[in-house]
Amino acid sequence: MAMTNKCINYVTSNSTSSAEKSCDSENVPHLAIRAPAALVEHTYKSKASETAKSTTTTTPTPTESGTAEMLTSDLANGGAQSSPASTTSDMAILDERLSKDVESVFPKKRQDVLKWYGWGYNDSEFYVENDMICFRGKKYPLDGTVLPLFTEWVLNRFQCTLHNKLPLPELPTEFPKPTVNAEFLQELATSGIAHSLEGMDRLIRCHGQTLHDIYYLCSNKFQRIPDVVTWPTSHSKVVRLVEMAHRHNVVVLPYGGGTSVSGATTCPQEEKRMMCCLDTSQMNRMVWLNKSNMTVCFEAGIVGQDLERTLRSQGLTVGHEPDSYEFSTLGGWVATRASGMKKNVYGNIEDLVVHVKMVTANGVLERECTAPRVSCGPDFNHIIMGSEGTLGVITEVVLKVRPLPAVRRYNSLVFPDFESGVQFMREVALRRCQPSSVRLMDNEQFIMGQSLKPPKGWKASIVDYVKKFYVTSIKGIDLSSICAATLLFEGELEDVNRQEELVIGIAKKYKGFAAGGENGERGYIMTFVIAYMRDLGLRHDIIAESFETSVPWDRCARLCRNVKQRVSLECHARSVHHYSISCRVTQTYDAGACVYFYFAFNMKGFEHPVELFEYIESAARDEILKCGGSLSHHHGVGKIRSRWYEHTITKTGTEVYKATKERLDPKNIFATGNLLPAHSDEDKDKPSEELTSHSKAAAVASLTNLTNIKFKSKL
Numbered sequence: 001m002a003m004t005n006k007c008i009n010y011v012t013s014n015s016t017s018s019a020e021k022s023c024d025s026e027n028v029p030h031l032a033i034r035a036p037a038a039l040v041e042h043t044y045k046s047k048a049s050e051t052a053k054s055t056t057t058t059t060p061t062p063t064e065s066g067t068a069e070m071l072t073s074d075l076a077n078g079g080a081q082s083s084p085a086s087t088t089s090d091m092a093i094l095d096e097r098l099s100k101d102v103e104s105v106f107p108k109k110r111q112d113v114l115k116w117y118g119w120g121y122n123d124s125e126f127y128v129e130n131d132m133i134c135f136r137g138k139k140y141p142l143d144g145t146v147l148p149l150f151t152e153w154v155l156n157r158f159q160c161t162l163h164n165k166l167p168l169p170e171l172p173t174e175f176p177k178p179t180v181n182a183e184f185l186q187e188l189a190t191s192g193i194a195h196s197l198e199g200m201d202r203l204i205r206c207h208g209q210t211l212h213d214i215y216y217l218c219s220n221k222f223q224r225i226p227d228v229v230t231w232p233t234s235h236s237k238v239v240r241l242v243e244m245a246h247r248h249n250v251v252v253l254p255y256g257g258g259t260s261v262s263g264a265t266t267c268p269q270e271e272k273r274m275m276c277c278l279d280t281s282q283m284n285r286m287v288w289l290n291k292s293n294m295t296v297c298f299e300a301g302i303v304g305q306d307l308e309r310t311l312r313s314q315g316l317t318v319g320h321e322p323d324s325y326e327f328s329t330l331g332g333w334v335a336t337r338a339s340g341m342k343k344n345v346y347g348n349i350e351d352l353v354v355h356v357k358m359v360t361a362n363g364v365l366e367r368e369c370t371a372p373r374v375s376c377g378p379d380f381n382h383i384i385m386g387s388e389g390t391l392g393v394i395t396e397v398v399l400k401v402r403p404l405p406a407v408r409r410y411n412s413l414v415f416p417d418f419e420s421g422v423q424f425m426r427e428v429a430l431r432r433c434q435p436s437s438v439r440l441m442d443n444e445q446f447i448m449g450q451s452l453k454p455p456k457g458w459k460a461s462i463v464d465y466v467k468k469f470y471v472t473s474i475k476g477i478d479l480s481s482i483c484a485a486t487l488l489f490e491g492e493l494e495d496v497n498r499q500e501e502l503v504i505g506i507a508k509k510y511k512g513f514a515a516g517g518e519n520g521e522r523g524y525i526m527t528f529v530i531a532y533m534r535d536l537g538l539r540h541d542i543i544a545e546s547f548e549t550s551v552p553w554d555r556c557a558r559l560c561r562n563v564k565q566r567v568s569l570e571c572h573a574r575s576v577h578h579y580s581i582s583c584r585v586t587q588t589y590d591a592g593a594c595v596y597f598y599f600a601f602n603m604k605g606f607e608h609p610v611e612l613f614e615y616i617e618s619a620a621r622d623e624i625l626k627c628g629g630s631l632s633h634h635h636g637v638g639k640i641r642s643r644w645y646e647h648t649i650t651k652t653g654t655e656v657y658k659a660t661k662e663r664l665d666p667k668n669i670f671a672t673g674n675l676l677p678a679h680s681d682e683d684k685d686k687p688s689e690e691l692t693s694h695s696k697a698a699a700v701a702s703l704t705n706l707t708n709i710k711f712k713s714k715l
């Protein structure tokens with residue numbers, strides 16, 4: 001990857017503004033000092049410590065003569081020469097800042113490493129060989145595994161065949177003709193901002209990861225893709241680009257990792273103006289790290305795994321791990337209000353963000369300082385979080401960091417049925433003893449997860465048999481209702497021991513029992529692999545997607561039951577005979593939980609399979625809302641849930657959002673079409689009352705279209 005300009009900053013406590021400074025090449029108010037030796041990647045000691053049945057790993061902690069000390073003295077020395085404020089060592093430590101260029105795992109030409117037609121790395125996939133489903137992918141522990149049990153599960157569940165797979169889509173040679181704003185392009189050429197008009201660069205950034213996106217991509221159905229892709233390298237370059245776009249009335253589409261599953265990154269297909277994709281990948285520096293405050297400032301384009309690797313070398317972590325964190329970016333997390341699997345210890349993105357900078361068409365929106373809490377409402381960070389690219393471009397984010405935990409330990413629990421599991425989750429939340437992550441799978445997901453185990457030798461089979469006997473005969477558990485929870489504990493050894501004991505004690509109250517660390521660890525490893533399944537399915541007539549919600553505790557079990565029932569009813573009514581609908585509870589809160597559904601079916605013979613899928617998913621969402629669930633816990637609204645947005649935030653809320661949008665983006669250059677259904681150009685000057693009814697009409701029309709489609713199977 002082309003490196004952005006190198007810059008090491010040392011900011012004194014009496015520097016020009018109380019807000020932290022960035023290190024833009026164009027605007028460097030700070031003193032450059034030599035790169036501290038402490039920035040070299042660290043070697044960690046491993047202190048393996050095993051407990052009975054759970055899987056424990058000790059944390060990579062910095063060695064004694066480690067990073068923190070070296071960093072402090074290095075910066076104190078370097079800074080003392082150049083700053084009067086740092087002549088006392090206390091000041092130097094208090095105001096210790098450090099910046100670092102980060103080499104990303106992904107090159108600027110993403111397609112060299114990432115699949116253009118589906119999920120993840122080019123070299124990672126499920127595939128079929130000798131009638132067996134297998135997995136390859138060097139970055140994953142499942143690499144090179146043949147999966148006979150999973151093959152059996154797929155064949156039984158979907159009654160499909162593994163022969164006659166669809167070929168991989170051909171690399172397109174023709175692309176939608178770009179809409180060109182010549183004045184804008186001319187100015188862009190002299191702006192020093194890298195850009196491309198190449199078809200492939202444009203195509204791979206016109207979509208996210210919804211079923212709709214991938215299906216359209218593979219069948220080459222997109223009418224509109226970005227007309228130009230740009231790669232600004234700093235906050236000030238973004239300011240320049242947005243100002244130019246505003247002046248020339250060009251649409252700006254911020255693009256992070258492209259992992260959106262809400263249609264948020266999908267190009268608005270009706271847009272008539274030139275569309276400029278603003279790829280944030282070249283803004284990925286650690287702008288500064290302040291160990292006194294345990295805060296770090298990163299540019300918004302940094303990818304999750306790069307961010308964590310950079311901090312790990314300092315003995316630190318942010319701890320934000322959405323399941324997409326290998327590919328998604330910090331800016332994307334903020335723009336979608338993301339939630340990570342370890343939020344119980346580290347918090348969701350809104351708990352982690354201290355300060356955020358967003359470039360709008362009307363100036364830069366940011367809070368003036370990085371104090372931990374302020375009582376000057378409304379909190380503008382919350383206007384930025386969840387704005388889904390509709391208000392501006394997030395360029396820099398200050399996050400809280402924590403020391404790496406001393407111990408990481410996995411465990412798992414088995415419950416006789418899902419309802420008992422939910423009661424267990426509720427009590428764990430009530431007593432606030434949640435491990436770093438706790439996830440409860442229903443029976444369908446449990447069985448599917450078990451089927452991903454590689455085949456074992458005869459000895460292991462006997463062990464499995466004994467375990468099965470123990471489960472069915474001694475504990476009296478029915479295999480058709482059994483469900484499981486995976487647990488991940490993080491912290492100091494003593495705390496982890498205490499917490500694990502407490503959690504297992506609560507499980508016993510609900511007839512649950514511990515089933516070992518190996519199962520737990522496996523569950524978490526599988527999280528990253530499961531996302532590759534859909535691409536295999538699409539080639540064998542199976543379409544799949546997940547959707548999620550959050551719900552108060554007293555409605556949780558009912559919502560899970562009703563939504564599964566509703567999906568089953570819709571499937572039967574539309575002759576979908578071979579399908580799978582399952583759920584898990586993935587996050588717990590004082591007042592409720594997050595529930596995640598997987599839905600897949602055999603689409604063979606259906607004329608409009610994706611539309612049918614969306615219809616059933618839409619019915620499921622209606623059911624969710626009826627049961628008191630939310631529009632989204634973490635995937636966001638995007639385009640596919642925009643028809644419910646106004647209903648969820650009320651008419652007054654919609655007016656507040658629109659007023660903000662009109663103020664920050666008067667020409668609607670951030671016309672991503674997310675949150676509220678997009679308005680046509682003619683609507684631009686209409687009073688908001690009419691726009692509201694237009695939105696309603698559009699929403700109803702799109703539902704009507706779905707309803708009118710004949711979903712009948714051709715078979």
Ligand SMILES: Cc1cc2nc3c(=O)[nH]c(=O)nc-3n(C[C@H](O)[C@H](O)[C@H](O)COP(=O)(O)OP(=O)(O)OC[C@H]3O[C@@H](n4cnc5c(N)ncnc54)[C@H](O)[C@@H]3O)c2cc1C
Pocket residue numbers: 208209253254255256257258259260261264265280300301321322323324327328329330331332333334335336337338339340341388389390392393394395531634635636672674
């Ligand atoms: C397999 C899989 C697992 C997932 N697991 C989780 C999960 O556990 N938790 C979770 O929260 N989400 C999850 N997601 C959803 C998705 O990863 C998140 O929404 C993520 O935050 C998107 O980040 P991104 O960088 O990929 O953003 P993109 O997909 O590139 O963009 C998403 C939206 O944010 C806007 N945006 C991106 N960057 C900026 C910026 N710098 N400034 C302004 N707007 C910007 C875009 O315009 C777009 O509207 C998952 C998705 C997949 C495919």
